[in-house]
Amino acid sequence: MKKIKHLVAVVLVMALAFTHSACSDWLEVYPQNNQVSDYYWSSKEEVEAMLNGCYHYLREMVTSQLIPLGELRAGQIFSRSGNTNLQEFRVKETDNISNWGPFYEVINVANGVISNAEKVLSRDDTYDKNRLNAHKAEAYFLRALSYFYLVRNWKDVPLVLFPYEDDSQDYHIAQSDEAEVIAQIKKDLLTALESGAAKEYYVKAWENKGRATKWAIYALLADVCLWSESYADAEKYCSLILNSNSAYAPSFLSTPSHSSWFSIFNPGNSNESILELQWSEEDEQLNDLPYLFDPSSSRRVYAYSKKMTELFVEEYTHTQQRMAEAVRTMYGGFYCNPPAAYLAAETGFVWKYFGSEVLTEKRTPEHYDPNFILYRTTEVILMKAEALIMQGPERYSEALELIDQVRRRSNLGSTEIDPINTTELELLECLLNERATELAGEAKAWYDMLRFGRRNDYQYKETFITARLLEFNKQASTSWFRSVLLDNNALFLPVWEQELENNPLLVQNSYYE
Numbered sequence: 001m002k003k004i005k006h007l008v009a010v011v012l013v014m015a016l017a018f019t020h021s022a023c024s025d026w027l028e029v030y031p032q033n034n035q036v037s038d039y040y041w042s043s044k045e046e047v048e049a050m051l052n053g054c055y056h057y058l059r060e061m062v063t064s065q066l067i068p069l070g071e072l073r074a075g076q077i078f079s080r081s082g083n084t085n086l087q088e089f090r091v092k093e094t095d096n097i098s099n100w101g102p103f104y105e106v107i108n109v110a111n112g113v114i115s116n117a118e119k120v121l122s123r124d125d126t127y128d129k130n131r132l133n134a135h136k137a138e139a140y141f142l143r144a145l146s147y148f149y150l151v152r153n154w155k156d157v158p159l160v161l162f163p164y165e166d167d168s169q170d171y172h173i174a175q176s177d178e179a180e181v182i183a184q185i186k187k188d189l190l191t192a193l194e195s196g197a198a199k200e201y202y203v204k205a206w207e208n209k210g211r212a213t214k215w216a217i218y219a220l221l222a223d224v225c226l227w228s229e230s231y232a233d234a235e236k237y238c239s240l241i242l243n244s245n246s247a248y249a250p251s252f253l254s255t256p257s258h259s260s261w262f263s264i265f266n267p268g269n270s271n272e273s274i275l276e277l278q279w280s281e282e283d284e285q286l287n288d289l290p291y292l293f294d295p296s297s298s299r300r301v302y303a304y305s306k307k308m309t310e311l312f313v314e315e316y317t318h319t320q321q322r323m324a325e326a327v328r329t330m331y332g333g334f335y336c337n338p339p340a341a342y343l344a345a346e347t348g349f350v351w352k353y354f355g356s357e358v359l360t361e362k363r364t365p366e367h368y369d370p371n372f373i374l375y376r377t378t379e380v381i382l383m384k385a386e387a388l389i390m391q392g393p394e395r396y397s398e399a400l401e402l403i404d405q406v407r408r409r410s411n412l413g414s415t416e417i418d419p420i421n422t423t424e425l426e427l428l429e430c431l432l433n434e435r436a437t438e439l440a441g442e443a444k445a446w447y448d449m450l451r452f453g454r455r456n457d458y459q460y461k462e463t464f465i466t467a468r469l470l471e472f473n474k475q476a477s478t479s480w481f482r483s484v485l486l487d488n489n490a491l492f493l494p495v496w497e498q499e500l501e502n503n504p505l506l507v508q509n510s511y512y513e
Contacts, residue, residue, distance in 0.1 A: 041119040044127040047135050050117075053109045054142040055211070059277050061102050062372045063288055067302075068097060069153055070443025075473025076308040076436060077350070077445070079301050088476040089484045093494040093512055100154060100496065106146040112163040113139035133197030140192040141212040144185045145220055145374075151181045152227070152447050155492040158506070159184055174505040182228050189221045201248040208248070209269040209371075210278040215241055215250055219274050219375040222383050227451055231390040238384035241274070241377065250274050252377045256411045258359065261327045265352040265370060266363070274375040281369040290354035290368045293441070295337050304334070304348040304440070307472045311437055313342055315412065324411035331359050333440045350441035373442055378406055382435050389427045390455070396422060403434055410438075425463065428452055432464065450491060458488065465491070487511050 040046060058066075071077045072087035085091045091098060117135050120127045150157045159176040161184070162169075176184075192198050198214040218237045225234035241249060253260050253272045264270045269278075279285040291299040304312070313336075316329035326332065335351040336342050339360075353370045356363045363370070381402050388399035396419040404414040415430055435448050453465035466485050470478055484490045489511035500506050 041116045042123045044120060044124055044131060047113060047117045047120055047127075047132075050109055050113050051135060051138055051142070051211075054106045054139075055277065057102060057105045057109070058142075059279075059287075059372075062277060063292060065097070065102055066149075066372070066443050067441075069149070070447060071302075071441070071445050073469075073473070074445035074449050075305050075469055075471075075475065077302050077441060078305055078473070078475055080303065081301055084475070087473065089481065089490060090476075091493055093497040093500070093508065098494050098496040100150055100157065100499070103146045103150050104160065107143050107160060108163055110139040110143035110146070111161060112165070114143070115163055130197060133195045134199055137192035137195050137198040137217075138212045140188040141198075141217050141220065144188040144192075144224075147181055147185050147188075148220065148224060148227075151178055151185075152450065153493050154495070154509075156507075157181060158503075172503050172505050175507060179228075182224065185224050186221070186228075189217050189224070192217055200246055206269060206278060206280075209273045209276050212275060213248075216275040216375060219380055219383075222380065222387075223375075226383060226386055229390070229455055231387045234387035235384055235391070238380050238387065241380050242384065250377045252381060252405070252409075254405075254409055256325070256327060256409050258325055258327050258332055261409070262332055262352075262355065262357075264373070264376065266355060266357050268371040268373075272377045273373060274377065274380070276371040276373040276376075278371055279369040281367055286365075286368045287370070288368075289370050289372070290363050290365075292353070293350045294354040294362065295335075295349050296362075302350065302441075304350070305472050305474060306346055308436070308440065309334075309336070309345050309348040311433065312348055312440075313345060315410070315437060316342060319411050322411070327410040328438065329410075331355060333437065352441055378409075378438055379435075379444070381406055382431065382438070385431055386428075389424060389431065393419075396427060399427060399431075403431060406434060406438060425460065428460070429463070432468075454491075461485075461488075 068079070068083045068086055072079055072083055073089065075087065078087055083097055085095055086097050114136055117132055117139075121129070121132060147157070147159075155178050156175040158173040159181055160173060164171065193214070198212075198217055200214050201208050202211060202213075218240045222234045222237040222241075225231070225237065242252075250273060251271050253264065253270060264272050268276060279287050288299070291297045292301045294300055295303070312329050312334035316326050316334070319326045319329065328334075330336075330339055330342065331351055332355075333350065333352055334348050335355070336345040336348045354362050356367065385399040385402040388395040388402070400415060400417055400419055407413065407415065417426065417430060432448060432452055436445060439445075449464055449468055453461045453463070466482065469485070470481055473481070489509050492509055492511075494509050494512035495506055500508060
C-alpha cells in the first residue's frame with residue numbers, strides 16, 4: 001500500500017450516502033481512506049460518486065498546482081511567497097511542486113470508472129448502457145485532461161491506464177515519451193466522442209458548466225492538437241464549438257461592455273463558459289482565490305509583473321482616450337491601487353477573482369466562491385486563430401478577423417495588421433499578447449509561451465520563450481535565465497525525489513541530474 005501511494009494516490013472510496021439535490025451534494029462527497037474493491041461497484045450513485053472525486057481533486061489543485069504551474073514561469077504573474085523556486089527556474093526534485101501525484105489521483109479514479117462502471121449494469125436495474133457510456137466519456141475526458149497537464153509540465157511520464165486497487169499490482173511503470181502520451185490523450189477524447197454519449201447538457205444548470213460536456217472535449221482536443229502541431233484538426237475542433245447550431249453550445253459574449261465581460265467571472269457559469277471548477281457560497285463552499293489575489297489581503301500571494309501591468313495600462317489608456325468603456329482592464333482583468341494612479345503603476349492585480357458584481361467593489365468574505373475556468377469560448381476563438389496562422393498566409397485574413405472579434409469586444413478596434421504584408425511571426429506575437437491580456441490569471445501563460453516557442457523544433461524559442469521570459473519575469477537575473485534556457489530540458493520539471501526512490505524504472509530529467 002505504501003509503495004502504491006508513492007506512484008499514485010490509491011483510489012478512495014466515496015461516501016455511499018449520495019444524493020443529487022444540489023451542487024454541494026456533487027462536490028462535497030468526501031473520500032474515505034479505503035481502497036475500492038469489487039463490491040463497491042453496485043449502483044449508479046457510486047459511479048457518480050467516483051466521478052465526483054475527480055472534480056474534487058481538481059478543485060483541491062487549483063491553488064497548489066494549476067495556477068503556479070500555469071503562470072509563474074511565464075512571469076506575467078509573480079508570487080511574493082511560495083513557489084519562488086518555480087518562477088526562478090530553480091526547482092529541485094525535493095520541492096513539492098515537482099510531485100505529480102495529485103494528477104495521478106484524478107487519473108486513478110478515472111481509470112476506476114473506465115474499468116469498473118460496466119459491472120453496475122448487472123447490479124442496478126436503473127443503470128443503463130446510455131448512462132454508462134456517458135459516465136465513461138466523462139472519465140475519458142478527465143483522464144485526458146490530467147495527462148495533458150502532466151505532459152506539459154514533465155514531458156515524459158508514466159502512462160497508467162488501469163486503476164490501482166490492491167497491493168498485488170505492479171506499480172513500477174517507466175515513463176512513456178511525450179508523443180505516446182499525446183496519442184493516448186487524443187485516443188481517449190475520440191473514444192469519448194465516438195461513443196455518442198458525451199453530453200451536450202445536463203439537467204441541472206450548474207452541471208452544464210461544472211462537468212465535462214461534448215464542448216469541453218472539443219476544446220481540450222483543439223488545445224492538444226495545437227500542442228502536437230496538428231493545426232487542421234485544431235481548427236476542426238474549434239469550429240465544432242464556434243459553428244454549432246445547438247441550443248446548448250457555449251457562445252461568445254460579444255457585447256462590448258464591462259458588465260457583460262465580467263459576468264464570465266462573477267457570477268460565473270456564463271454562456272461563454274465551457275468548463276469551470278465550481279464553488280458555491282449557498283452551499284458553504286468557499287475558496288482562497290480572493291485572498292491570494294487581493295492586494296489588501298494579508299494572505300495575498302500574487303501580483304502582475306511590471307511588463308504585464310504595462311500591457312493593461314496601455315489598453316486602459318487607449319479606451320480612456322477614445323472615451324470608450326474599459327471592458328477587461330480596470331476592474332476587469334486588472335486592478336491597481338489606487339486606480340487613479342494607473343499611469344504610474346509598477347504592478348497590478350487580477351481583479352477577476354476578488355471583484356464583485358458592482359463595478360468598483362470587492363467581494364466580501366461570505367462571497368469568496370469564484371469558480372476557476374478551465375476553458376471558455378474566447379479561448380477557443382483564439383485557438384482557432386492560432387491554427388489558421390499556422391496553416392499559411394492564405395489563412396491570415398481569417399485569423400486576423402478572429403483576433404479582431406475579441407478586440408472589438410474590448411472596445412479596442414482592429415489590429416490594423418495587413419494580412420498581405422505580414423509574417424507568421426508578427427501574427428503569432430499579436431496573438432500571444434491578446435491571449436496574455438484576455439486570459440490573464442487563468443493559468444494559461446506558461447503553456448502558451450512553451451507551445452509557441454517549441455513549435456517547428458523550437459523555431460521561435462528565442463522570441464517566445466527566452467526573450468519574452470526576460471521581458472516579463474524579473475524574479476532572477478538575466479544571466480541566470482539565459483544559462484538555464486540553454487538546455488531545453490529545463491523547460492520541464494524534475495521527477496519528484498520520492499517517486500524516484502520508490503520506482504526504479506523512472507529516469508530523472510537530465511537537466512536535474
